[in-house]
Amino acid sequence: MFEKILIANRGEIALRIHRACREMGIQTVAIHSTADANAMHVRLADESVCIGPPPPGQSYLNIPAIISAATITGADAIHPGVGFLSENAGFAEIVEAHGFAFIGPSPDHIRMMGDKITAKRAMIDAGVPCVPGSDGAITSEEQARALSDKIGYPVLVKATGGGGGRGMKVARSADQLAEALHLAKSEAKAAFGNDEVYIEKYLDKPRHIEVQVLADNHGNAVHLGERDCSLQRRHQKVLEEAPSPALNAAEREKLGAVVVKAIETLGYRSVGTLEFLYENGEFYFIEMNTRLQVEHPITEMITGIDLVREQIRVASGAKLGFDQSHIKFYGHAIECRVNAEDPLTFQPSPGKVTDYHAPGGLGVRVDSALYSGYSIPPYYDSLVSKLVVHGRNRAECLMRLRRTLEEYVIGGVKTTIPLHRRLLAEKAFIDGDYDIHWLERWMDGGKRD
Ligand code: ADP
Numbered sequence: 001m002f003e004k005i006l007i008a009n010r011g012e013i014a015l016r017i018h019r020a021c022r023e024m025g026i027q028t029v030a031i032h033s034t035a036d037a038n039a040m041h042v043r044l045a046d047e048s049v050c051i052g053p054p055p056p057g058q059s060y061l062n063i064p065a066i067i068s069a070a071t072i073t074g075a076d077a078i079h080p081g082v083g084f085l086s087e088n089a090g091f092a093e094i095v096e097a098h099g100f101a102f103i104g105p106s107p108d109h110i111r112m113m114g115d116k117i118t119a120k121r122a123m124i125d126a127g128v129p130c131v132p133g134s135d136g137a138i139t140s141e142e143q144a145r146a147l148s149d150k151i152g153y154p155v156l157v158k159a160t161g162g163g164g165g166r167g168m169k170v171a172r173s174a175d176q177l178a179e180a181l182h183l184a185k186s187e188a189k190a191a192f193g194n195d196e197v198y199i200e201k202y203l204d205k206p207r208h209i210e211v212q213v214l215a216d217n218h219g220n221a222v223h224l225g226e227r228d229c230s231l232q233r234r235h236q237k238v239l240e241e242a243p244s245p246a247l248n249a250a251e252r253e254k255l256g257a258v259v260v261k262a263i264e265t266l267g268y269r270s271v272g273t274l275e276f277l278y279e280n281g282e283f284y285f286i287e288m289n290t291r292l293q294v295e296h297p298i299t300e301m302i303t304g305i306d307l308v309r310e311q312i313r314v315a316s317g318a319k320l321g322f323d324q325s326h327i328k329f330y331g332h333a334i335e336c337r338v339n340a341e342d343p344l345t346f347q348p349s350p351g352k353v354t355d356y357h358a359p360g361g362l363g364v365r366v367d368s369a370l371y372s373g374y375s376i377p378p379y380y381d382s383l384v385s386k387l388v389v390h391g392r393n394r395a396e397c398l399m400r401l402r403r404t405l406e407e408y409v410i411g412g413v414k415t416t417i418p419l420h421r422r423l424l425a426e427k428a429f430i431d432g433d434y435d436i437h438w439l440e441r442w443m444d445g446g447k448r449d
Pocket of ligand 1: 131156162163164165166200201202203204206208232235275277286287436
């Protein structure tokens, strides 16, 4: 097992990883920008190294500085966390070339899944159903037209290197296709430096359902059930729940078996998530994330399995300590993403947290690096806390979530807590009756219905 891990990230996720390390008796090294000198992940780590000025390009994405920090502190492994370098195959290669273990999958698997076309091809070959669409990149408008006529409108133009919902444009009819292609390409070029796009059938009312997997280096793989992440704004997840209110046990088992078989076929190692759209009883693969997900705690709450601990164990070469038959699902869990943003306009709201009181009690988990007096810097993602609640069933979970949202105080900055409170009072949400477009329609006051 590793003795010292460098955590190449910040905020709540760095803290989350630190906690797993501590419980495993592993020393931690925090890295931080000058803006984060007083951050909680730095305060709690055994050692810390300042790696550069606030802009992420000069700090949390600065590979030479991160490798130097690992070298001078004598770390033996690097955990990339979520975002930043977590899906950067080149980084994983450099980490390994310098003699450190990379806590994640092999660079080849990161690369394969980072390109959505090669990911879809690999999944089709492994027997996973995908959204109908182009077999590869779109090379001309004529090709796009012929294909869209064949699969039928509406279609979605998506960036091959996409992420975070960027580089995606819908064409509802043939006369919108040229513009959708143009916009998706220019957005993709600006965001990812790669303007390659492909086309998929646009599903009208799907749910976003993703399956958590865990695999070791010895050919063992398991799934840990699904998460329903259909509540999204601009393709970004807002609230997630597990299990999905829309699936029954037989569907869960069937989907899980397809996923595990694919993971075994690919020889994948580490934690990972296969994302699907689910419509009219059918599942369609859209992408795989080769890292820990922000919403992983809800899976931990219903399975009792510490995903970060398992991720570290398998990265050190250990075998999975359990098989599929040992994984039991208990109760229901929901995560609210709390962002430092105006709950109506979604404008970021960085600044000093004047008061802080986190909710507690049975079945309540708050993953956050906030504290009273902390100043939220303006340079990074606005996610500042994940409020995660577990109940014996969905009804109990909703009651508990309502109670904790009433208790939660984050003073001095605006947060999305009021949005979650309003959502919890909404019948369609209470009934579990929503698709990926529901949240935006609801926030628009039904104008888009
Ligand atoms: P990204 O990598 O940018 O997150 P994804 O492929 O995971 O892109 O898609 C993000 C979200 O976009 C999905 O959760 C879903 O809401 C929507 N989406 C993606 N593909 C389709 C599709 N074919 N039809 C309808 N919505 C889609």
